[in-house]
Amino acid sequence: MAGMKAIQLVAHGTPGTFALRELPDPKPAPEEVVVQVLACGLNRLDLWLEEASLLIPLHLPRTPGGEVAGRIAEVGSAVRDWRPGDAVAVQSNLFCGACEFCRRGEESQCLHHVILGVQRDGGFAEKVVVPARAVARLPAGVDAATAAALTLAGSTAMHMLTNRAAVRPGDWVLVIGGASGVGSAAIQIARQLGARVISTGSTEAKRALAQRLGAEFTVDSAQVAWPVEVRRITGKRGVDLVVEHVGGAVLLQAFECLARGGTVVTCGATAGREVSLPLWSLFVKQHRLIGSYGRNRADLAATLDWAAAGKLLPVIDSLVPLDLTPAAFARLRARQVLGKVLVRP
Ligand SMILES: [Zn+2]
Structure with a gap:
């Protein structure tokens, strides 16, 4: 069986306890895609997960990380719009696509939203599985680091x-x-x-x-x-x-x-x-x-288009390998970063 490396939060705390683990390759459901993670940004949300200060039920172990960019590695049986190799960013507020708000393009108000890296495993891993509707194509000229740095905050x-x-x-x-x-x-x-x-x-x-x-x-x-x-x-x-x-x-x-x-x-x-x-x-x-909460698909598309046009530049503090993710959490908590810390699995 093929495997992948992932950083998992195994116990809440300040700091929490993390483990670098070898996990089975994620498999896509019919309407999901597997993304090979090339960059995943660290967010304050990750610290809230670490210290269990979010007002929603949390379950461990959990792979944090919601600011994902990478390449499609595998598509589910019902996915038609994506091919392995496609360069994508992932919208971290996973939306249902079917409720009254999603139907009118207000995915940020989805009644059934799930936060990637909090309520399901996120991007501090070599691969992550997400609904196909949650990925956006990277325009030409926008690399994974730029996309990861802008996908959530931008x-x-x-x-x-x-x-x-x-x-x-x-x-x-x-x-x-x-x-x-x-x-x-x-x-x-x-x-x-x-x-x-x-x-x-x-x-x-x-x-x-x-x-x-x-x-x-x-x-x-x-x-x-x-x-x-x-x-x-x-x-x-x-x-x-x-x-x-x-x-x-x-x-x-x-x-x-x-x-x-x-x-x-x-x-x-x-x-x-x-x-x-x-x-x-x-x-x-x-x-x-x-x-204001999260973003709609239109906001993520505009963000990536503005990045491609040079109108929106990422501010990147540092790029760190997967095993140094816990140290990056500590630096963010200590406010020692200027711009986005990106993990490169
Ligand atoms: Zn919805």
Whole structure:
């Protein structure tokens, strides 16, 4: 029997316990494909799985990893659109394709969604099996590392800025944490849509990266009164849109940065899952708070097309072999990374 190597989480913890294991080759069901993993990005979601801080039932052992790019290795008996060798990226929010939301192209709202690398085995392995509908073809010129670095964070930002919220040319857009995966993509997307971009960053290196990606101004989020600086930059007016993915007190500070009629779009709550929102200023200033989750197929396709056109560049911290995956988890937890860490099985 052929086999493959995989990194499995065998016990939750901070850090958790991992094992490099030899597993049987995955077999595709009729509507599934097996992808040979060429690159898999590390995400904060992987840390939440490791420390068991997700609000869903978790089962171990589990192979983490949701930011997968590679080549089709084998197709199920009912798969017609894919051939072995095809270069693909995998959409990590696996959707059913049949519920009312999927039928109208809102796969991010699927009633039966499954998170790759959390609720089924993911990409920190030589091979991963996924539904054929969850793979997207890589455009010419987009390699596996670029695709893996953008498939989750880049398409999350694309969904926030082009589906959930809108950017008009000339708008002021504030990107929280512009050196993060979502932030680095959001800066580039907002600029391409004609916005003027301000980014927060907690270190000189992070702010310099945000500027290289297209932020016109950066503010030091280690300073308590950083929203005052955002208002100063915009002539006290405030910004039209805040791209937020941290939550907690930062979400409330985002509202301090908003112009009248402005919008906060948020996709994360790493810094706190509950806040107390002052409603008076929300309605008087006609602010909007919009939740965003995952991506639709159209968002992933747009992300890969923009990458092929050179409009969206990946920010890659490092490439590591499969056996060093647990060390990469530790570096991400210690916030020692600048850009995406990619595992290359
Ligand atoms: Zn669905």
